[in-house]
Amino acid sequence: MKCPRCVQVIHRGANVCPHCGFGLAEADTKYGAEDVSLRRLADVAGLIRSRERAKVSAALDRFCRKFPQLFFAVYTSSGQGGNLRQFGFWLLNRAAFEDVPVDRPNEAGILLVIDADSKSASVTWGYLLDPFLTEEDTFQCLSRAHAYWLEGRYAEGTVRMIEQFEKVLKKKVAQARRDPERFERKVAPPPRTGEIARRIREGHKHHAAAKQSSENTEVNR
Numbered sequence: 777m778k779c780p781r782c783v784q785v786i787h788r789g790a791n792v793c794p795h796c797g798f799g800l801a802e803a804d805t806k807y808g809a810e811d812v813s814l815r816r817l818a819d820v821a822g823l824i825r826s827r828e829r830a831k832v833s834a835a836l837d838r839f840c841r842k843f844p845q846l847f848f849a850v851y852t853s854s855g856q857g858g859n860l861r862q863f864g865f866w867l868l869n870r871a872a873f874e875d876v877p878v879d880r881p882n883e884a885g886i887l888l889v890i891d892a893d894s895k896s897a898s899v900t901w902g903y904l905l906d907p908f909l910t911e912e913d914t915f916q917c918l919s920r921a922h923a924y925w926l927e928g929r930y931a932e933g934t935v936r937m938i939e940q941f942e943k944v945l946k947k948k949v950a951q952a953r954r955d956p957e958r959f960e961r962k963v964a965p966p967p968r969t970g971e972i973a974r975r976i977r978e979g980h981k982h983h984a985a986a987k988q989s990s991e992n993t994e995v996n997r
């Protein structure tokens with residue numbers, strides 16, 4: 777993965793970045809160490825018009841149907857500025873998604889964060905997606921949305937981006953079927969020795985390793 781702060785390539789299992797010292801503990805001091813209860817579509821900045829919410833929700837549902845182990849979440853913020861990578865990394869570690877089935881942990885999630893003020897977007901994903909996604913893939917997916925977002929068409933851009941992710945993942949899954957060893961070797965879960973977060977979703981108690989980390993790609997306009 778890439779360090780969310782200095783963007784150098786680091787090992788998933790590292791508690792802190794060997795280059796700059798960044799880690800979840802530092803992100804916690806900035807954003808809070810408590811779990812955040814969220815829905816998959818959290819339009820905190822109010823970028824998506826109410827009549828368009830259904831389109832984005834439908835795209836998130838379709839993604840979940842196509843990939844029964846994965847989920848996709850969208851969060852809009854304002855004022856996270858140039859730290860969007862760090863914020864996305866922290867949020868995917870700390871979010872308890874109420875409307876995601878408990879058998880799909882955050883490690884299997886893709887999180888899009890759009891920041892209204894800095895006009896930037898960032899994609900973070902859990903380590904279970906490491907064999908299937910590269911920075912180039914997510915850059916391509918973000919690029920798909922870029923023109924729409926420039927025009928303030930946040931919902932439409934987001935839907936296009938989710939569709940692009942589906943195409944990329946479908947291709948990678950097919951490759952993995954043909955050559956499973958190549959993909960299996962790439963899965964390197966972080967050690968589960970760190971702090972364990974207790975996540976509660978719709979009354980279910982769910983334990984997940986808070987040590988989960990993520991990669992992300994950022995596009996600034």
Ligand SMILES: [Zn+2]
Nearest residue numbers: 779782793796
């Ligand atoms: Zn670093």
